[in-house]
Amino acid sequence: xAVDTSIPVLVVDDYKTMIRIIRNLLKQLGFNDVDEAKDGAxxxxxxKKRKYGLVISDWNMEPMTGYELxxxxxxxxxxxxxxxxxxxAESKTENVIAAKKAGVNNYIVxxxxxxxxxxxxxxxxxx
Amino acid sequence: MSPQKTQFARSQADxxxxxxxxxxxxxxxxxVVELVESLTGEVENALRHVDExxxxxLGGIAGDIRAMREELAALSAEAHxxxxxxxxxxxxxxxxxxxxxTNTIMAAAETILSLEEAADSAYREKVxxxxxxxxxxxxxxxxxxxxxxxxxxxxxAVEERIAALLDAIAKGNPLPQARRIEKDPLxxxxxxxxxxxxxxxxxxxxx
Numbered sequence: 001x002a003v004d005t006s007i008p009v010l011v012v013d014d015y016k017t018m019i020r021i022i023r024n025l026l027k028q029l030g031f032n033d034v035d036e037a038k039d040g041a042x043x044x045x046x047x048k049k050r051k052y053g054l055v056i057s058d059w060n061m062e063p064m065t066g067y068e069l070x071x072x073x074x075x076x077x078x079x080x081x082x083x084x085x086x087x088x089a090e091s092k093t094e095n096v097i098a099a100k101k102a103g104v105n106n107y108i109v110x111x112x113x114x115x116x117x118x119x120x121x122x123x124x125x126x127x
Numbered sequence: 128m129s130p131q132k133t134q135f136a137r138s139q140a141d142x143x144x145x146x147x148x149x150x151x152x153x154x155x156x157x158x159v160v161e162l163v164e165s166l167t168g169e170v171e172n173a174l175r176h177v178d179e180x181x182x183x184x185l186g187g188i189a190g191d192i193r194a195m196r197e198e199l200a201a202l203s204a205e206a207h208x209x210x211x212x213x214x215x216x217x218x219x220x221x222x223x224x225x226x227x228x229t230n231t232i233m234a235a236a237e238t239i240l241s242l243e244e245a246a247d248s249a250y251r252e253k254v255x256x257x258x259x260x261x262x263x264x265x266x267x268x269x270x271x272x273x274x275x276x277x278x279x280x281x282x283x284a285v286e287e288r289i290a291a292l293l294d295a296i297a298k299g300n301p302l303p304q305a306r307r308i309e310k311d312p313l314x315x316x317x318x319x320x321x322x323x324x325x326x327x328x329x330x331x332x333x334x
Contacts, residue, residue, distance in 0.1 A: 018269040021262045028259060060273065060314055067313060089273055091322035095313055096329050107329050109322045111266045114259050116326060123333070 003125045005030035007053025012036070012043040012069065013087075014061045022056060022087070025114045029121070040064030044072055047079055054121070059088035059095070067099060074103040083124045087112060191295075198292050214281050216319050217274040228267035235260040273316040 009031050013019045019036045026034055035050070037043035041064040043057065055073070057066035064072075066086055073079045086099050089110040096107050106120040235257045242253055 013269075015269045015272060017265060021266050024262045025259070028255070060316060065311075065314070089270055089317040089322075090313065090315060091318050091324050092313075092315060093324050095315075096324060096332060098313060100332060106333055109324070109326050109329060110270060110317070111263070112326070113263050 003122060004053070006033065007031070008033040008035065008050065009054045009056065010035050010037060010043060010046060010052045012038075012040065012055065012057035012061070012066060014038050014058065018058065022117070025117055026056075028114060029118055040066055040069030040072070043069050047073065047082070052082055054124070055082055055084045056087055057084065059086060059090045059099075067095075067102065070099065070102045070104055085120055085124060087117075195292065195295070198288055201288060213319070214278045217278050220317075220319060221271045221274050224267050224271055228264045231264035232261055235264070270317050277316050 009026060011019050011022045011026075011034060013022070013036075023034050023036070035046060035052070037046055039061040040057070043055065044064070046052075047055070055069075057069055059066040066088065070084055070086070073082055073084060080103075083105045084103070085106045085108060086104050087108040087110060088095070091109045099107055105124045108116055108120055239254055239257050242250060
């Protein structure tokens, strides 16, 4: 993978197990600087404190969903260029279209595998 | 009092008045006429008041029946919308996905156990590949967790409505307003039978 794996990555999910899985998969792909947040609101707070090179977020979380996080990020001048991948079980066409319109860089539907995650990260960074 | 009854009473009063007026003008007759007119008005007012009370009571009963019917309709809608049958399907999916994930985990573990013990890079590569399989398989917990949450939400709503009905029936209290589950149209959780749109179709939107 020719992508710069030294970038800090923020993984947002309300399931501890899923964060652990994504963190391990990212580690296998060479990403070692990985932070986590349990919902959109917490992620947004963290993003204001640290500049992340990539955000990987679930959709269905409370109190702030991944979709709301995406929209908030795209509306914030200092954060709007942050690459954003949605990993979610929400697999309706309207979800994918809504996320794309809101500015998501890629969309992975759960369950997914390491190869899909790798391919989407590479696609986001134009590799 | 119904319009027909009022009209009948008035016609009866008019008939009595006209009879009393016929013998022509003594003061006693005029007094009787005035008395009858006054009594007629009071009787009409009294009957109207009684009617309003009865109408109020009947209105209250009708309101309770309407509220109870709405509660039952809401419960019925839960069943007919497919949410209750869907709850059963969700649990079936949970069982199927859990079994599939367990088999994957066990197969990966068995593969690791059967590998020849050698500390070379090929061995490590094989172990890592199998560990990745285990990680991916463990994602079932996220999917099944979301399915279970949907089932619990539906069952809680049904339980709440049944409790409200039973409470109202037992205490004779007015029924609370039927409450629909507010739902974000973009929050549906995992689709029955796997993703509604495949990863390939999603990828096509991003190419």
